[in-house]
Amino acid sequence: MKQKTLFIVAAVVLLVVFLVGTLIYKSERNEQSAQQSGANGSVLVRMHSPTLGNADAPVVIVEFLDPACETCRVFYPLVKQMMAANPDRIRLVLRYAPFHTGSDKVVAVLEAARKQGKFWPALEALLAAQADWAPNHTPQVALVWKHLEGLGLNLEQMRADMTSPAIANVIAQDLADARFLKVTKTPEFFVNRMPLPSFGYEQLKKLVDNALKATQPR
Amino acid sequence: MNTMEPSARMHNDTTAWPLIFGAWLVASVSTLGALFFGEVMQLPPCVLCWYQRICMFPLVLILPVGLFPLDRKIVRYALPLAAIGWLFAVFHVLLIAGVIPESIKPCTQGVPCSEKVIEWFGFVTIPLLSVVAFSTIIALLILAHLRSSK
Numbered sequence: 001m002k003q004k005t006l007f008i009v010a011a012v013v014l015l016v017v018f019l020v021g022t023l024i025y026k027s028e029r030n031e032q033s034a035q036q037s038g039a040n041g042s043v044l045v046r047m048h049s050p051t052l053g054n055a056d057a058p059v060v061i062v063e064f065l066d067p068a069c070e071t072c073r074v075f076y077p078l079v080k081q082m083m084a085a086n087p088d089r090i091r092l093v094l095r096y097a098p099f100h101t102g103s104d105k106v107v108a109v110l111e112a113a114r115k116q117g118k119f120w121p122a123l124e125a126l127l128a129a130q131a132d133w134a135p136n137h138t139p140q141v142a143l144v145w146k147h148l149e150g151l152g153l154n155l156e157q158m159r160a161d162m163t164s165p166a167i168a169n170v171i172a173q174d175l176a177d178a179r180f181l182k183v184t185k186t187p188e189f190f191v192n193r194m195p196l197p198s199f200g201y202e203q204l205k206k207l208v209d210n211a212l213k214a215t216q217p218r
Numbered sequence: 219m220n221t222m223e224p225s226a227r228m229h230n231d232t233t234a235w236p237l238i239f240g241a242w243l244v245a246s247v248s249t250l251g252a253l254f255f256g257e258v259m260q261l262p263p264c265v266l267c268w269y270q271r272i273c274m275f276p277l278v279l280i281l282p283v284g285l286f287p288l289d290r291k292i293v294r295y296a297l298p299l300a301a302i303g304w305l306f307a308v309f310h311v312l313l314i315a316g317v318i319p320e321s322i323k324p325c326t327q328g329v330p331c332s333e334k335v336i337e338w339f340g341f342v343t344i345p346l347l348s349v350v351a352f353s354t355i356i357a358l359l360i361l362a363h364l365r366s367s368k
Binding site for chain 1: 235239242243246247250253254258259260262282285286
């Protein structure tokens with residue numbers, strides 16, 4: 001009987017310590033990341049980043065995206081829907097977080113398409129065909145080209161452009177910023193510099209809705 | 219307690235129980251610690267960490283089965299898990315220390331096992347904690363076995 005009590009007390013104590021530790025850790029981390037991203041706006045948004053939407057929009061969504069990431073593919077149209085529902089009030093800033101091995105080459109392809117003014121169509125085409133060029137989560141840059149045909153891109157020019165040091169610098173800078181902001185998974189969103197409290201579409205929607213309300217013209 | 223039991227056995231019961239209970243405590247703290255690193259701090263576990271988890275997590279469930287009522291055969295069931303986990307943990311520590319060269323490193327994708335994600339006081343890494351935990355569990359289980367077989 002005494003042994004059973006001892007066992008149950010020990011189990012409960014361990015679980016309580018774990019839960020309290022979790023709560024303390026989470027609240028501290030949320031504070032930290034809020035302070036950090038607030039204080040380091042320039043790390044969050046770089047001049048080189050591709051953006052979509054009204055440049056003076058009151059709500060800025062910064063998305064760290066890996067073109068080979070399935071969840072990024074799922075979230076992309078959801079973010080576009082939010083933007084369409086609030087015309088001219090949301091701006092999307094894309095940052096690269098090519099965490100999948102080989103994904104950085106695909107980002108270089110996108111940057112090369114950007115030089116020809118076709119970044120967003122290329123991104124959408126590649127996200128749509130993601131399963132084909134990234135079988136088993138392994139991006140293969142050789143497989144992306146056929147999905148870019150028909151967009152009016154000069155593919156030969158792109159193959160030359162994608163090796164440029166300028167593009168390599170953009171990717172390196174974005175990866176360094178992701179590391180600094182403790183972005184370890186994609187997609188990661190910051191809405192007006194605030195990180196998501198926890199990952200999920202509902203959380204993102206709520207953060208965006210709050211930001212829209214807070215900046216509502218009266 | 220059954221009054222028919224010989225007093226010698228009762229004595230063994232009372233000395234083996236705290237040892238197995240201690241092993242369960244160590245396994246539970248390790249499991250919750252691993253879950254804290256993985257799920258709360260969101261440090262992705264590498265392949266070797268997973269193998270050690272596979273050996274550690276079941277101990278939390280299997281040891282109490284031998285505690286209520288006390289069944290000293292539990293040592294036989296739990297020891298292989300602890301021993302295999304200990305081997306993985308030692309391998310992992312040697313890998314981080316650089317004693318084992320890169321070429322036999324089993325994980326090439328994802329999180330490299332040789333990366334030190336945590337280093338307390340300059341030498342305490344997660345695999346070291348794992349070695350300490352598995353060693354303690356093995357020692358307690360062997361002690362429990364010796365006490366009960368006397």
